[in-house]
Amino acid sequence: DSGVTQTPKHLITATGQRVTLRCSPRSGDLSVYWYQQSLDQGLQFLIQYYNGEERAKGNILERFSAQQFPDLHSELNLSSLELGDSALYFCASSVGDRSQETQYFGPGTRLLVL
Amino acid sequence: LAKTTQPISMDSYEGQEVNITCSHNNIATNDYITWYQQFPSQGPRFIIQGYKTKVTNEVASLFIPADRKSSTLSLPRVSLSDTAVYYCLVVRSGAGSYQLTFGKGTKLSVIP
Numbered sequence: 001d002s003g004v005t006q007t008p009k010h011l012i013t014a015t016g017q018r019v020t021l022r023c024s025p026r027s028g029d030l031s032v033y034w035y036q037q038s039l040d041q042g043l044q045f046l047i048q049y050y051n052g053e054e055r056a057k058g059n060i061l062e063r064f065s066a067q068q069f070p071d072l073h074s075e076l077n078l079s080s081l082e083l084g085d086s087a088l089y090f091c092a093s094s095v096g097d098r099s100q101e102t103q104y105f106g107p108g109t110r111l112l113v114l
Numbered sequence: 115l116a117k118t119t120q121p122i123s124m125d126s127y128e129g130q131e132v133n134i135t136c137s138h139n140n141i142a143t144n145d146y147i148t149w150y151q152q153f154p155s156q157g158p159r160f161i162i163q164g165y166k167t168k169v170t171n172e173v174a175s176l177f178i179p180a181d182r183k184s185s186t187l188s189l190p191r192v193s194l195s196d197t198a199v200y201y202c203l204v205v206r207s208g209a210g211s212y213q214l215t216f217g218k219g220t221k222l223s224v225i226p
Contacts, residue, residue, distance in 0.1 A: 002157065004157075042216060042219065043158070043201065043219070045216070088155075090157045090158070100163065100205045103158075105157025105158050105159065106157050107156060108156070
């Protein structure tokens with residue numbers, strides 16, 4: 001158990017819909033990272049937040065957005081969903097905002113878009 | 115972005131030492147090399163990180179030559195529970211941005 005929690009574990013929705021994935025970092029961690037893992041694209045970094053502020057952006061689509069709240073939990077919002085958005089979405093956390101810090105990954109949310 | 119290349123898969127017998135090499139030809143001066151392990155349907159788990167030469171912890175060793183264009187993860191005496199995908203990650207930091215690049219991963223199968 002990494003100490004990072006993600007909800008829900010599974011999510012099934014339809015194309016065009018919007019969903020919100022939630023992540024609670026390890027106690028004391030200020031950085032939250034979001035990743036997408038699909039069979040064809042592998043593990044891709046989406047976005048990082050540190051203490052409520054966006055710190056880095058990766059391959060995140062414009063239809064996706066994220067935020068980190070004062071209590072440090074984070075939400076990833078996926079809108080206008082397409083079949084290709086079906087994937088495992090992982091959240092990770094680290095103590096600080098230096099990219100070489102160890103990241104602790106949550107168990108993931110499996111999203112299926114029908 | 116620092117692109118990484120690693121073998122798609124490897125097989126090993128239990129009890130053997132396994133070495134997985136990752137190529138990162140365009141690694142930059144301030145880049146770190148990190149390896150993660152992932153079991154099916156679980157999040158990746160940190161194994162080891164290094165900048166140069168050799169780093170060892172309780173589960174693995176990481177060898178990085180002087181030119182840093184490659185790195186080798188060494189797993190001593192693997193067991194069936196080491197069957198997983200291993201990712202090589204080059205972490206680049208810079209002013210105002212942090213680029214994280216995962217390799218495609220190496221699927222290690224440990225055979226009894």
